[in-house]
Amino acid sequence: MPMPIPTLVTISFSHFCEKARWALDRASIEYRESAHLPLFHVPAVRRAGGKHGTPLLVTGEGVLRDSSDILAWIDRRRPELGLFGKTPEERAEVLRLEELFDVQLGPHTRRWAYFQLLADRRLLRQLFAAQTSAPRYQRSTMTVLLPLVRVAIRRSMKIDAAGAARSFAKIEQVFAQVGALLSDGRKFLVGDSLTAADLTFAALAAPAVFPDDSGGRLPRLEELPPAAAAQVRAWRAHPAGEHAERLVREHRGGL
Numbered sequence: 001m002p003m004p005i006p007t008l009v010t011i012s013f014s015h016f017c018e019k020a021r022w023a024l025d026r027a028s029i030e031y032r033e034s035a036h037l038p039l040f041h042v043p044a045v046r047r048a049g050g051k052h053g054t055p056l057l058v059t060g061e062g063v064l065r066d067s068s069d070i071l072a073w074i075d076r077r078r079p080e081l082g083l084f085g086k087t088p089e090e091r092a093e094v095l096r097l098e099e100l101f102d103v104q105l106g107p108h109t110r111r112w113a114y115f116q117l118l119a120d121r122r123l124l125r126q127l128f129a130a131q132t133s134a135p136r137y138q139r140s141t142m143t144v145l146l147p148l149v150r151v152a153i154r155r156s157m158k159i160d161a162a163g164a165a166r167s168f169a170k171i172e173q174v175f176a177q178v179g180a181l182l183s184d185g186r187k188f189l190v191g192d193s194l195t196a197a198d199l200t201f202a203a204l205a206a207p208a209v210f211p212d213d214s215g216g217r218l219p220r221l222e223e224l225p226p227a228a229a230a231q232v233r234a235w236r237a238h239p240a241g242e243h244a245e246r247l248v249r250e251h252r253g254g255l
């Protein structure tokens, strides 16, 4: 019996979801996306066999509930891609960096960016309206639910000025570590081709560098409030930010 096409359940603009989507696209694995706005994702995730977190990949072999599990599954299906490097040493380094970015970068770019966006109702409304991969009823209901959703996001991720400042410091630390790795002139974080380390870094750095090629899922740099835009410009000028932007530009087809 042929395997059913996997379904990727997402919050459309989530950077952890983009990590999984990018890896699936890179591996040319056929899948369908069930994309949602925040809050609406919960029933969809539950129906698919998860709790509430996205991304979730429903495959013929079971349900994968974490972006790293999804990348590991892709690697088992497409080992020739070298998503985790070409030697055991490279694999160990890719896994180390993937974990570093998952824990020390992703939650912090998200909190920093949400802090900027939640302060600007018009921008938040635009962000939700731009998610054309999510069902139309969710986008129209969101205009009514917006005040509730702002409070829910703020509370669930402890988004306040002090938290945003802590996240800012974490982003700076990770950018410094990535900058140090790149300082020898390497084109990729590990080995001589794109691995899960680069892909994870570029996907999770997006809410700090707002790449021009985000497929319309994130606001454009010029739409951000001036202070946030100035910070994003500074991160873009950092070697790590330049690296993230270049990876998206050169290696992220099919947005």
Ligand SMILES: N[C@@H](CCC(=O)N[C@@H](CS)C(=O)NCC(=O)O)C(=O)O
Binding pocket: 011, 014, 015, 016, 017, 052, 053, 054, 055, 065, 066, 067, 068, 102, 110
């Ligand atoms: N470690 C997880 C993190 C995923 C994550 O933080 N997902 C967020 C979106 S960026 C989410 O779904 N939040 C909503 C929720 O948990 O209900 C992974 O790598 O998949």
